[in-house]
Amino acid sequence: MGVDALLPGDEPGLDAYRAHIRELEARLEESEETLAAIRRGDFDAVVVEGPNHERLVYTLENADRPYRALIEQMQEGAFTLALDGTLLYCNRRLAEMLGEPQERLTGRPLQDFVQADVDIDRLFRRAMDNPVREEIALHAAGSESATFLSLSRFACQGGQPLLCGVLTDLTEQRRNMLALAEAHARLQSESAERERVEEALRQSQKLEAVGQLTGGVAHDFNNLLTVIKSSTDLLKRPALPEERRRRYVEAISDTVDRAAKLTGQLLAFARRRALKPEVFEVGASLRAVAEMLDSVTGARISVVAEIPAAPCYIRADLSQFETALINMAVNARDAMGGEGTLTLTLSGDRPMPAIRGHAGSRSTFAAVSLSDTGIGIPPDVLPRIFEPFFTTKEIGKGTGLGLSQVFGFAKQSGGDVDVSSSPGRGTTFTLYLPQAEDAPDLSAAPRSEETGLDGASLCVLVVEDNIEVGRFATQILEDLGHKTVWATNAEEALVEIERIPFRFDAVFSDVVMPGMGGIAMARELKRRLPDLPVVLTSGYSHVLAQEGVHGFDLIQKPYSVDQLSQTLRNVVGKGRAGARRGRR
DSSP, X not given: OOGGGOOTTOOOOHHHHHHHHHHHXXXXXXXXXXXXXXXXXXXXXXXXXXXXXXXXXXXXXXXXXXXXXXXXXXXXXXXXXOTTSBEEEEOHHXXXXXXXXXHHHTTOBGGGGBOTTSXXXXXXXXXXXXXXXXXXXXXXTTEEEEEEEEEEEEOOTTSOOEEEEEEEEOHHHHHHHXXXXXXXXXXXXXXXXXXXXXXXXXXXXXXXHHHHHHHHHHHHHHHHHHHHHHHHHHHTSTTOOHHHHHHXXXXXXHHHHHHHHHHHHHHHHTTOSOOXXXXXXXXXXXXHHHHHHHHHSOTTEEEEEEOOSSOOEEEEOHHHHHHHHHHHHHHHHHXXXXXXXXXXXXXXXXXXXXXXXXXXXXXXXXXXXXXXXXXXXXXXXXXXXXXXXXXXXXXXXXXXXXXXXXXHHHHHTTOEXXXXXXXXXXXXXXXXXXXXXXXXXXXXXXXXXXXXXXXXOOEEEEEOSSHHHHHHHHHHHHHTTOEEEEEXXXXXXXXXXXXXXTSOSEEEEESXXXXXXXXXXXXHHHHHOTTSOEEEEESOOHHHHHHOOTTOEEEESSOOHXXXXXXXXXXXXXXXXXXXXXXX
16 A cells, blocks of 8 residues: 555555655656657657646657757857758857848858858867867858857767857957057056156256256355355465465365365265265164264253164165264254254164155165154145255255255165154154165275385376366375376276286276276276276266265265375275285
8 A cells, every 4th residue: 555545644654655665766767768758859749647637748848948048048149050060050149140030040051151261161070079169250241240169069869969059249349359458548648648747847846956956056156166266365475474374275175175065965965976885883873973962962952862772784875874864963953943852763674664655665674763842844844845955944044955965865875764743743854774684894804004005106097087187186196106197088098007917006097987987997907907906086976876886996076185095005905915815
């Protein structure tokens, strides 16, 4: 007895359940066989009895209706081909792409709608082995269109295999790509125009700065030249007392030093000053500057130095670093009106933040901060404080070059300077400089007793294209007891050395010259004669400012007689000491 035949309240046994399960399995297997027979085409239709004893007719169209609805709604053209390329079926989208009614496409070769240069038969053969993915061109309804074909083999049970494929219309995609390309071209054109306008703006700002520089420099240099001119005129007077003569000579010397300092500040702002970078412990330098400031700022200004015990090394020009600190300290002193607290702080192992719209850096920097308790800087003035000759001080109390020197030094050293200020609450300047990992190596410094050149006469090749400077340099060296040969350019100097290679003890050369420059000549000499010392001199060189001195000794113009003499003796002494060590 089956489970369905039990009366209400009866409990079915295990055998009844097993019989019912076998019956359901038999019905399911029969249903699957029937559906498979319909798909193979063995029957036109199957009539079954429904749950309410109604007659239900199932045909192939009814069984595949969900799949057909899905294919008909696709936005790509779907089709089935016989092996000879005849269309057996296509969906609505393919009919739209080919410009023909759907019912008229069945039985037509796909070749009729493909461009003549497309070998469609080759694609059919390839698709029998592996799926084909390729772009082809169609011609339909009097127009051409690019499409992407996906074609693969479909195996039928008990019959010939078919080819099933999908065609994707690329017209809209090409239209979008063209619009994108046009938009990109417009953006590039607008970007180029924006860059041109920005460059014109920068140039106008440069011209304005040049105008300010020209007026300021002319004013300051005229003052210095007045002192020099007056002193030289007075020195020409006969029977001038020795005391007055010495005073006028010292005035000329001091004025030249002031002019050199002014030029150095200008070149540092322009980032053209050739710095002399060295590795030094910034804490010690900051502590020394703080002690000096404490003694010169007055009793009413308290100088506080907050410096960590751990050493912190940076690579920069020590002289320019100290000058930058003093310039910031002078600005702070004036802002405090001679009374307040100046705090110098050092913090190492810090990244550099973004400053004034410039990207920061994740490298390691030392941050040196100077904070004052002064009146602060107004917001409308803050953006201009690093401009050359910009100052809010009274006439005669400031040139406006102090903070511009700080800015130029920081940038040229690979760092930056930041400022924060609140009116009435003081100002903080923070100088970011690249931090060095190791302490400076002092073992390579020559010992004075090794030089042994006191009173020795040297043969020096002077390379200088400026006639007056060249004549003056050779006269200085000859007055010091040295022999000189003067070449007016690097090419002539190389010829002189080639004549007698070991004739000269040292080469003293300018950097900027017509033709081959001083650095290129020094490199060539180092290649030919590695032991020949070369000393470079320059007061203005973008090559030195950007690339450094390339390992050669440098004397900044204007130089003194003592500087030139001592530098030549040092480099020649190092060379001879190294040669002696090499022979041991």
